[in-house]
Amino acid sequence: MDAAQRGVYVGRMSLTPSAPISSAPSPEPIHWLVIPTIFGSMLIAVSAKGLCRLSWDEGEEQLAARFPSAQLVAGGAWAADIAPLIAAIVAGDFILEHDQPLSFKLDLRGTDFQRRVWDYLLTIPRGQTRSYADISRALDISGGDRAVGSANGANPVAIIVPCHRVIRSDGSLGGYAWGLDVKQALLKREGALQADLFG
Numbered sequence: 190m191d192a193a194q195r196g197v198y199v200g201r202m203s204l205t206p207s208a209p210i211s212s213a214p215s216p217e218p219i220h221w222l223v224i225p226t227i228f229g230s231m232l233i234a235v236s237a238k239g240l241c242r243l244s245w246d247e248g249e250e251q252l253a254a255r256f257p258s259a260q261l262v263a264g265g266a267w268a269a270d271i272a273p274l275i276a277a278i279v280a281g282d283f284i285l286e287h288d289q290p291l292s293f294k295l296d297l298r299g300t301d302f303q304r305r306v307w308d309y310l311l312t313i314p315r316g317q318t319r320s321y322a323d324i325s326r327a328l329d330i331s332g333g334d335r336a337v338g339s340a341n342g343a344n345p346v347a348i349i350v351p352c353h354r355v356i357r358s359d360g361s362l363g364g365y366a367w368g369l370d371v372k373q374a375l376l377k378r379e380g381a382l383q384a385d386l387f388g
Contacts, residue, residue, distance in 0.1 A: 219256055220265030223248060224272050226279040228371050231347075233275055235267045239294030243275065243346040245367045255345075278348055281378050285349070286315055297345060306340035313354045316380040320358040342366055354381065 219241065221234040226245070234242035234252055236259075242252060252261060271293055277283035285291075297307055305328055313319055321341070325333040337355075344352040347367060353375045357363040365372035376382035 216258055216260040217256075218262050219252070219259045220262045220268045221249065221252055222264055222268045222272060224276055226276055228279065228367070228374070231275070231279065233268055233272055235265070235271065236296045238296035240271065240346060240349065241296040241298065243349060245347065245371070275348075284315065291349070295346060295349065297350070299340070299343060299345070302336065303340040303343055306337055307344060307350050310341070310344070310350050310352055310354070313351055315351075318354045318356045318376065318381050320356060321363070322358050324355065338364070348375075354379075 217236060219234050219236050221232060221242075223230050223232050225231075229245050232242060232244050232247040232252065233240070234256075242255065244251075249261060249263070253259075274283065274292070278285055297304060299307070306324060309324055309328060319327075321334040321337045324337045324341075325331075328337075330336065341352045341355050342364060344350050344366070347353075353365060353372045355363065356376075362369050362372055362376075373382060
């Protein structure tokens with residue numbers, strides 16, 4: 190009895206398959222540029238999903254460390270289009286209200302807890318502040334002031350996600366990744382800070 194009679198298919202194995210069985214995914218492109226602002230040079234980085242990094246005093250090296258598997262591309266239409274609006278927001282020429290929908294998307298990457306904190310920051314109105322304890326209570330995090338502070342400091346998008354509106358319970362400024370002088374200037378401009386407070 191031969192193979193055909195036994196119901197066994199006998200075929201010819203191809204030694205040169207027409208397509209690879211698997212291939213590595215293409216690296217994610219992230220477009221970036223640096224613009225001048227009243228508080229110094231600012232890095233703008235955007236992915237296909239939206240604005241993913243907005244920070245002072247950073248460049249390609251820091252961006253590569255933050256997104257090690259991405260393909261960094263200098264320039265690009267999306268980044269160039271958003272740059273004038275970002276510059277206007279930083280300068281105070283364009284007022285971004287907490288209940289005003291953004292004209293661009295955000296690509297905020299972090300843990301679920303960090304994203305909860307960042308989402309809360311977006312609800313703090315201009316001209317107001319919240320303490321780390323306020324946020325901890327609002328999010329029902331028992332004794333989570335330190336964790337809230339850590340998530341606040343990890344905010345990847347300055348100004349747009351207003352982490353500068355978070356201060357200590359005693360009214361002092363607390364920390365700010367981009368310097369207390371910038372935090373103080375932002376809060377005074379928004380009418381949330383009347384005195385020169387450092388601490």
